[in-house]
Amino acid sequence: MxxxxxxxxxxxxxxxxxxxxxxxxxxxxxxxxxxxxxxxxxxxxxxxxxxxxxxxxxxxxxxxxxxxxxxxxxxxxxxxxxxxxxxxxxxxxxxxxxxxxxxxxxxxxxxxxxxKDLMVDRTAFERIQQAGGYVTISTGGVPDANEIAIPKTVADEAMDAAQCIGCGACVAACKNASAMLFTAAKVSQLAVLPQGKAERKRRALAMLEQHDSEGFGACTNTGACEAVCPKEISITHIARLNREFTRAAFSGSETDYTN
Amino acid sequence: MSWQKSLSSTIGRKIMMSLSGILLILFLAGHVSGNMTLLLGKADAFNAYAHFMSTNPAVQVIANVFKLFFVGHIFYAILLTRQNKKARGGEAYKVSNKDGSSVSKYMGVLGSVIGVFLVIHLSQYWAVMHEYAGTIGTTTVDGVQMKDLYSVVATSYQNPMIVGGYVVSMIILAYHLWHGFASAFQTLGINNKRYTPVISFVGKAYSIIVPLLFAAIPVAMFING
Structure with missing residues (x-):
């Protein structure tokens, strides 16, 4: 047919x-x-x-x-x-x-x-991720499932952020070519979970520093990014990134309290 | 990250924009409430208010702090705009994106118009009040001799160009606040189900009511002759 x-x-x-x-x-x-x-x-x-x-x-x-x-x-x-x-x-x-x-x-x-043509270099995203978008863990035996109790609503919030596939549509749509939505999603997915909270300050500072040094712009709260995001990630995550950054910047990072 | 580095980061600069913006929003509330004496047509009350504002030592300190917020707001706006334009790059899209809040895309332009208004506004009243420019008469309110700013204002609002320019500037201010009010809270990380609906409602109401009250004054004084 x-x-x-x-x-x-x-x-x-x-x-x-x-x-x-x-x-x-x-x-x-x-x-x-x-x-x-x-x-x-x-x-x-x-x-x-x-x-x-x-x-x-x-x-x-x-x-x-x-x-x-x-x-x-x-x-x-x-x-x-x-x-x-x-x-x-x-x-x-x-x-x-x-x-x-x-x-x-x-x-x-x-x-x-x-x-070339329609192909762009998006490795800047990888460097932002490498700057702090992870959890430092000691590998070893597999921990028991549900050993750490995480409320469903918190898990859902983390999952909403974790949907980000790092395609760069947010940057493409933004009038400032800001990668805040991407960085916010990567900070957010860990910041709400107990496993991620331990390194939240270092993560927020390092990832934002990398974001800025890659030459992305600042956020004007226009919302074009969330409108075009294929994974429908909300700019409420950018507000969380702002909170995470403010908390870290004004209270010092974990390493500021040690030698 | 050192505090200098934090403040010069994208979020740090946005926080400075946000904090100075919120304080300037408060300044507008103070300014408009004083100006209400004009809307009520009370010349003596307005002169007494202007006299208090230009002589009270505490007000002088606060006024100087607010000057810093104005300068800071403009300074960080320029820094951020430069940074954002550089980030966007030289090659423009053939078809531009229409998503998101359209007012937010013109905050710099709107702000620049408000800046021009501010220069004219200050030269018309503030400079005259402080006798940097023009002449000002005196009047006596409750036995106290003071400058007659009311007459300066009343005379200027007989000029339709000034009244028209004022009204247009207030419309521009309304648009600037329409985005700026709620945006300031988003930048500070305040975005949640409980407060955001309230903030955006108050923001929209504020961005209509305050410029409307400001604009009503010259219009009413012009109509009343």
Missing amino acids: AGETINIKLKIWRQAGQGKPGKFESYEVNDVSVDMSFLEMLDVLNENELKKGNDPVHFDHDCREGICGMCSLYINGKPHGPKHGITTCQLHMRTFKNGETIVVEPWRASAFPVL
Whole structure:
């Protein structure tokens, strides 16, 4: 059974490499199944381009089931496209009209340099995570389940924050290219749990310091980040990060009390 | 992290914006309540209030502290705006994002207009009151001789340009407060189910009522002639 198909026009940002000048190129893709994901449509485009001997459009992708955080794309002015609470790989072509022109841009931020076309370097997120987004534990025997009692509401709050897949949509949407929502989610998921509380001060200070040194902006409380977040992470977590930071900055970190 | 480093971090700078902003919000409440004597058309009461505000030693100390908050609020706004523009980078999006609060995206522009208003406002009344510019007569209230600021104000509000400029500035101020009031609390980490609905309601009410009261004064004085 041949399903419904549409013809679309694309304006895609093409850039040969980091620091090189880029420009928009126009493409047409015909007979696109409406059941395809946006990335599958790009695969079809690239097949066509390869057959013509052209350089395919580079874009990041991995799991294609909305959980890895690799896919990005700023589609018609929205990170991950016009739908709410999904990643680009979960965006279907039925969202678009026949004959529609779709503008596809990379995430733009000083801290996310374009590597090629639509692919950007998001390792700044990894360095923020490495600065303190973990719990120091002594590995050993497996502890008993439920040894530490955690109320369901607290576990839910931690899980809401832990949904962050680090895709960078928050930075892409933010007028200040701030990574507060990402940093807040990573601080929050541990700050509410007893295992994470022990290092909360050091974590908040170190992760914010890394956030700033990567060249991300400050938060204006605009809320564009939570509107585009594929995991619907709320800016109430940014308020928690602000509390965690304030607590740590004005009371000193754990190490300030020791030699 | 040293305290200097904490204060120059993104959140540290935002906390300075927030604290100075909240204190300036309080300043507006004080200012508008004093100005109510004008709305009631009580020249002597207004002159007595202006006299108290410019001579009471405690008020002088508080006034100087508030000048610091104004300067601090503007100083940190410039620092943050520079930092944010640098973070956004040189290449602009072809299609811009429309999500989030639109007022928040123009806080710098709104604030700059308020800054221009402030300079004009101070040169019209504050500079005259302190005799840095213009001339001011005297009047006697309850046997005390004092400067007649009421006449300066009343004369200026016969000029439709000044009245119009004042009203427009208050609309701009209302927009600035519309975002700024609740945003200040979010920056301080106060965002929870219990207080946030109250804060945002009070913030929205405040950002309408206070500029409205301010703007009502020149309009009423203009209409009454």
